[in-house]
Amino acid sequence: MTELETAVHAAQDAGKLLRANFHEPKAVDEALHHDLKLALDKESQDLITGIILEKYPDHAIYGEEGLAGDQSSNHQWIVDPIDGTVNFFYGIPHFCISIAKRVDGELVLGVIYDPMVNELWTIEKGGQPHLNGNPVTVSTREKLEESILFVGCGKDEEALTTGLVRFKKGSLKARKMRMMGSAALGMAYIACGRLDAYIESRISLWDIAAGQLMIESTGGRVDLVPHENNPDVYSIVATNGKIPIEEIL
Ligand code: IPD
Numbered sequence: 001m002t003e004l005e006t007a008v009h010a011a012q013d014a015g016k017l018l019r020a021n022f023h024e025p026k027a028v029d030e031a032l033h034h035d036l037k038l039a040l041d042k043e044s045q046d047l048i049t050g051i052i053l054e055k056y057p058d059h060a061i062y063g064e065e066g067l068a069g070d071q072s073s074n075h076q077w078i079v080d081p082i083d084g085t086v087n088f089f090y091g092i093p094h095f096c097i098s099i100a101k102r103v104d105g106e107l108v109l110g111v112i113y114d115p116m117v118n119e120l121w122t123i124e125k126g127g128q129p130h131l132n133g134n135p136v137t138v139s140t141r142e143k144l145e146e147s148i149l150f151v152g153c154g155k156d157e158e159a160l161t162t163g164l165v166r167f168k169k170g171s172l173k174a175r176k177m178r179m180m181g182s183a184a185l186g187m188a189y190i191a192c193g194r195l196d197a198y199i200e201s202r203i204s205l206w207d208i209a210a211g212q213l214m215i216e217s218t219g220g221r222v223d224l225v226p227h228e229n230n231p232d233v234y235s236i237v238a239t240n241g242k243i244p245i246e247e248i249l
């Protein structure tokens with residue numbers, strides 16, 4: 001089994017777990033005002049970690065739910081065991097599992113899996129993204145008026161102010177704005193041409209790593225600005241590489 005196949009296997013097994021629990025009551029580990037941590041976030045990550053470390057015991061796991069393996073390894077797996085946890089908890093079937101791998105800090109593969117509609121995006125460095133085995137690309141749309149933009153909005157004062165200004169400009173210029181609740185799945189949608197851009201002022205590495213490689217591999221563009229106090233949190237602007245996104249920034 002190749003590394004990509006291992007990532008696919010892990011994402012699909014985690015997907016099975018999430019699908020089986022979608023209609024069941026879900027244990028909440030931590031309820032914050034704007035977020036939730038479920039027991040299933042942890043269970044999903046443990047399952048993925050088990051599959052990857054069984055095959056590559058000396059690699060590092062860097063996940064939303066914590067670290068595992070040998071953190072000094074130059075082989076790092078970046079895992080979001082449920083991206084769109086709030087959607088999942090509220091019974092909205094729009095969430096995914098995202099797994100990426102970096103070697104010496106460089107992205108080499110990515111997998112994004114939507115278990116509810118059984119859509120699997122894969123990418124290997126130097127190749128083209130695939131959706132359920134078929135090659136896909138970013139959209140060819142060049143005009144904001146024809147595009148659909150996907151946004152996320154931070155909750156701190158500055159992020160909210162910037163986000164709302166962009167939301168207003170985007171609403172006036174784009175065909176539609178969407179706020180769907182899973183950054184990783186939104187990026188997979190850009191990589192296969194469903195959406196044209198994604199903007200968020202505060203997003204973590206595990207939410208975007210796999211999607212970044214997919215978008216960049218097919219002519220799209222992902223601009224990241226790391227946050228001052230946390231280099232794994234970014235402000236992101238991702239596009240199909242063609243629409244004039246600067247008009248709304
Ligand atoms: C969240 C989703 C959401 C984004 C948030 C993330 P989670 O991840 O990706 O789209 O706007 O910033 O935290 O908490 O569902 O894994």
Ligand code: CA
Nearest residue numbers: 080083084207
């Ligand atoms: Ca996430």
